[in-house]
Amino acid sequence: MLAEVVVSPPYVFLPVAKSLLRSDIKVAAQNCWVRKGGAFTGEISAEMLVNLDIPWVVLGHSERRALLNESNEFVGDKVEYALSQGLKVIACIGETLEQRESGSTMAVVAAQTKAIADKIKSWDNVVLAYEPVWAIGTGKVASPAQAQEVHAELRKWLAENVSAEVAQTTRIIYGGSVNGGNCKELAGQADVDGFLVGGASLKPEFIDIIKSATVKKSA
C-alpha cells in the first residue's frame, strides 16, 4: 500500500508548496478559524483554504491547545466546521508529561476525542493524530509499546463510543520525535497507521519515514 503524504507548512507558504509538490502530495494548513469567515482580523477561515484548493487542515495541535488556550470543545467546533466546508482534518490529541505520570493519559485523550466525536456526524475525512506533548520536538519518542497502547485504546474508544466501522477505518497516526531511525518499529505496531512528523520532515530522512508506511504489521 502506498503512503498518503501531506505537507503542512505555515499558511504563507501553502501556495508555493502546493505549486512545487507533485500532484499526489497534498498540502494542509496548520490551523483555521472556528466558524464561518467574517470580521475576524488575522484569522484564516476554512472557506479561504477551500478557495485556495487546500484540501487538508491540522486542528488541535498541542501548541495551540497549550499556548492559545484552545479547549477540547473549541477544537471540536473547529473540526465540525472545517468538515462542513469540505476540508479533511488531521485532529491532534495527546497528554502532557504530568498527565502521563499521574496515570491520566487515556482519560485525557478520550476527553479530547469525545469533544470531537460529540460534534461530528462522519469520521470519513478525519485522521486522528496521537501526539504525546512530552515527545513533540524533544527527541524523546514514545516507545513503540507506549504508542501502540494508546492507539489501541483509542481504537477501542471509537468502537465503543462511535462505531466498530469507524474504529476500523479511522487512521490513527503518531507524532512526536519520529525520525528515520525509529519510524520502522513504530510503523510496525498494529494500530499505528502513519505519522505526523515535525523536525524530521525537513530532512532527507523524511523519505525513510514515508517508506516505513509500507512496513508489515506485527499483528
Ligand SMILES: O=C(CO)COP(=O)(O)O
Ligand atoms: O508536533 C509535531 C509536528 O507538529 C511533531 O514534531 P517533532 O516530530 O519535531 O517532534
